[in-house]
Amino acid sequence: MNDTNEKFSTKAYLDMELLRFSTAGSVDDGKSTLIGRLLYDSKSIFEDQLEAVQRASIRRGNENLDLALLTDGLRAEREQGITIDVAYRYFATPKRKFIIADTPGHVQYTRNMVTGASTANAAIILIDARNGVTEQTYRHSYISSLLQIPHIIVCVNKMDLVDYSEDVYESIQEEFSAFAAKLAIKDIRYVPISALKGDNVVEPSKNMPWYQGGTLRYILENIHVGSDHNHIDPRFPVQYVIRPQSDEYHDYRGYAGRIAGGVFRKGDKVMILPSGFKTTIEAIDLYKDELEEAYPPMSVTLRLSDDLDISRGDMIVKENNVPQISQDIDVMMCWMGDKPMKPGTKFYLKHTTKDVRCMIKEIKYKVDVNTLNRIDDGQELKMNEIAKVSIRTTKPLFFDSYRRNRNTGSLIVIDEGTNNTVGVGMIA
Numbered sequence: 438m439n440d441t442n443e444k445f446s447t448k449a450y451l452d453m454e455l456l457r458f459s460t461a462g463s464v465d466d467g468k469s470t471l472i473g474r475l476l477y478d479s480k481s482i483f484e485d486q487l488e489a490v491q492r493a494s495i496r497r498g499n500e501n502l503d504l505a506l507l508t509d510g511l512r513a514e515r516e517q518g519i520t521i522d523v524a525y526r527y528f529a530t531p532k533r534k535f536i537i538a539d540t541p542g543h544v545q546y547t548r549n550m551v552t553g554a555s556t557a558n559a560a561i562i563l564i565d566a567r568n569g570v571t572e573q574t575y576r577h578s579y580i581s582s583l584l585q586i587p588h589i590i591v592c593v594n595k596m597d598l599v600d601y602s603e604d605v606y607e608s609i610q611e612e613f614s615a616f617a618a619k620l621a622i623k624d625i626r627y628v629p630i631s632a633l634k635g636d637n638v639v640e641p642s643k644n645m646p647w648y649q650g651g652t653l654r655y656i657l658e659n660i661h662v663g664s665d666h667n668h669i670d671p672r673f674p675v676q677y678v679i680r681p682q683s684d685e686y687h688d689y690r691g692y693a694g695r696i697a698g699g700v701f702r703k704g705d706k707v708m709i710l711p712s713g714f715k716t717t718i719e720a721i722d723l724y725k726d727e728l729e730e731a732y733p734p735m736s737v738t739l740r741l742s743d744d745l746d747i748s749r750g751d752m753i754v755k756e757n758n759v760p761q762i763s764q765d766i767d768v769m770m771c772w773m774g775d776k777p778m779k780p781g782t783k784f785y786l787k788h789t790t791k792d793v794r795c796m797i798k799e800i801k802y803k804v805d806v807n808t809l810n811r812i813d814d815g816q817e818l819k820m821n822e823i824a825k826v827s828i829r830t831t832k833p834l835f836f837d838s839y840r841r842n843r844n845t846g847s848l849i850v851i852d853e854g855t856n857n858t859v860g861v862g863m864i865a
Contacts, residue, residue: 453529456662459538459554459586461577462563467594471563471632471653472539476528478639479654525553532658550580551771551861555847558662559588561653566599566629570612572807578613579806582620583769583823583863585843587665589617589625590656597631601644619809621840624660628653666733667842671699671707672760672835673753674789674845679738691722691738692747697789697844698837699755701739702730708756709747710835715756716743733844750791752835760835760845767801767865769839770818770826774852774859777817784859785851788834789844794853798827818860825865839863 460468526537538553554560560581564574581589591613599605606629617625628637629648636642639654651659676694701707705718721728722738731737739753747753754760772778778797786795803812803824818824839846850860 458559459557463573466563576806667698672697768862788848
């Protein structure tokens, strides 16, 4: 890293809170440049990376350092000056560590955007100050709301090309706010920036004294993400049964997994799905430590007071707080397969740790992601299209609505022949 970068101890780094965020915007809105600026001004670039970008910038005839080359890693991306695949980047500041998903802006790469944004705590939506709100802005905002991303940061970029006009910024803010009122977005922030010049990215802009809010980095460092997880509904999908069969742990039986919701405490009375058997949590293990409680997104091992027949795909819940249980499910589906999906087709389905077979019963309607209008076309679902579909599974699933819990409310559909993921669904 650059010599001036802040140094972190290993323990301090591991203990830091993690924020995942994605970027989205129309073509040439400056997503890759913004991320490059964020990394560069945060002193989060290795010296050899910086030298490679400097050489590439010179070869391309750029007078200045082309920060977009820090994220546009594919040869096709560099040649065309666009982002095609999802590029993940990692960096840290003294306050927080980050994972960035730089997602494509083109409509034909909608599936890539869904992939990159599906686990994000926050989404940065870029708007070119010269063009204002566009159809692609509507599409990215709709997908962000569909994925229930809790925090949206609207960055009005290229303010340097509109003379840092407050009127232009406020006009865009008003137009976006009017559209966002139709969507289920909990938290929206607005920042006028110039990714190329660095205004309001890491350092406050001297060119926009009328803006009194925080810089983009300040917002990213201080967004509260602790309440983004569902801490109300206890959900523990069993991933693996641990039986060491060693002298030291001869009678040990634990159920490992990642907590998908709620809080589990030692001594809690719980129910096992699908059997319905009830028991008590005897202990919560985290490697060699024993915990009094555990919550999302911790990965732990639960030990129970009774020996029950529990296997991968089962779910441990509280008896007074049970998820929905059904073989018939309605989902908002984003189709990713090259081959169109038609009603009656069978697939594998993965939900939390449970794998089942399923059949697509019906395409209820498609969504025009640019206008939010519903389209009555139940014939087939093509790549990058989004629709509400009905699914029938061979075994019951234990689920919540995606709006209530992103972990237990999401699923993926897998092609039986190729084993490729061809669709992602958000349970309605």
